[in-house]
Amino acid sequence: DADVTQTPRNRITKTGKRIMLECSQTKGHDRMYWYRQDPGLGLRLIYYSFDVKDINKGEISDGYSVSRQAQAKFSLSLESAIPNQTALYFCATRAGQGSTEAFFGQGTRLTVV
Amino acid sequence: SQKIEQNSEALNIQEGKTATLTCNYTNYSPAYLQWYRQDPGRGPVFLLLIRENEKEKRKERLKVTFDTTLKQSLFHITASQPADSATYLCALGAYGGYQKVTFGTGTKLQVIP
Numbered sequence: 594d595a596d597v598t599q600t601p602r603n604r605i606t607k608t609g610k611r612i613m614l615e616c617s618q619t620k621g622h623d624r625m626y627w628y629r630q631d632p633g634l635g636l637r638l639i640y641y642s643f644d645v646k647d648i649n650k651g652e653i654s655d656g657y658s659v660s661r662q663a664q665a666k667f668s669l670s671l672e673s674a675i676p677n678q679t680a681l682y683f684c685a686t687r688a689g690q691g692s693t694e695a696f697f698g699q700g701t702r703l704t705v706v
Numbered sequence: 707s708q709k710i711e712q713n714s715e716a717l718n719i720q721e722g723k724t725a726t727l728t729c730n731y732t733n734y735s736p737a738y739l740q741w742y743r744q745d746p747g748r749g750p751v752f753l754l755l756i757r758e759n760e761k762e763k764r765k766e767r768l769k770v771t772f773d774t775t776l777k778q779s780l781f782h783i784t785a786s787q788p789a790d791s792a793t794y795l796c797a798l799g800a801y802g803g804y805q806k807v808t809f810g811t812g813t814k815l816q817v818i819p
Contacts (some may be wrong), residue, residue: 597749633714635795636750638808656749683749693738693799695807697749 596620599698606674606705614669614701616684624687625667626695627651627659631682634648636683642667674705708734710810712796718816719786727813729796731795734808736798738771744793744812753794754781769798786817 606612616625627639637648638651640659648659656678660668671678684698711730719725729739738757742750756763756772756779763770770784783790793814799807 633811635710635811638806685749691806693740693755694752695742695797696748697742697751699749700747702747 595699596605597684597686597696597698598657599682599701601701602699603702604704608675608705610674612671612703614671614682614684614703616667616669616698617665618667618686618696619685620666620686620688620690620696621664622686622688622696623664624689625661626685626687627657627667627669628685629653629681630683630700631680639669639682650700671703671705674703675706679703708732708798708808709810710734710796710798712810712813714811714813716816717815718818719805721786721788721817721819723786725790725815725817727796727815729779729781729810731798734777734798735774735800737800738798739770739792740797740799740807741768741770741779741781742795742797742809744795746793750795784816784817786815788815788817788819791815791817796816 597636600615629635642661645661659669682701685695709732740755742755744750754770756770767784771780793812795812796810797807
């Protein structure tokens with residue numbers, strides 16, 4: 594089983610719909626991240642969390658919200674999806690202070706029509 | 707603003723040759739630099755980390771250099787194989803805070819048999 598699991602892997606949704614992307618990890622890491630990847634723009638940070646009680650906005654948080662339900666679970670929600678949120682979304686984890694390697698999930702390809 | 711540049715054009719190389727990928731950055735003083743490999747439809751996978759006080763790092767057929775004066779990192783794959791074909795991302799990071807890591811857009815490497 595993958596260390597970082599994202600569901601769903603693919604999703605097509607309509608403009609205005611609320612959608613949730615889920616991420617769970619078995620690494621035991623405290624730090625979890627949500628990124629989106631667009632062609633030519635690279636990976637951009639949406640939200641990050643250092644522990645269950647710590648949630649922080651990243652570079653492009655507008656239109657998104659997150660929930661850290663447990664150390665192992667970090668969900669990303671699009672409250673009202675719009676077409677320019679069509680992208681590849683990745684969840685990642687890192688261990689605590691001093692560790693820098695990120696472990697990524699396999700990604701969720703989201704299409705908003 | 708911080709900027710990371712990787713060659714957006716694909717790099718085609720003959721099997722057995724050394725592939726060299728470049729990562730340049732501006733307006734940034736990173737504490738470390740990472741290289742990741744990303745296959746189509748998959749999440750990035752960590753390869754190597756090099757810190758600001760290190761000039762060179764090696765791992766099997768991989769070698770990374772880091773020149774903080776030139777603000778450049780070179781990533782080498784020796785004796786390249788078709789299985790090395792992928793997109794390679796560089797990422798720059800700083801310690802402290804949320805350990806911000808900024809990713810480049812990646813360079814696609816194609817190793818031709």
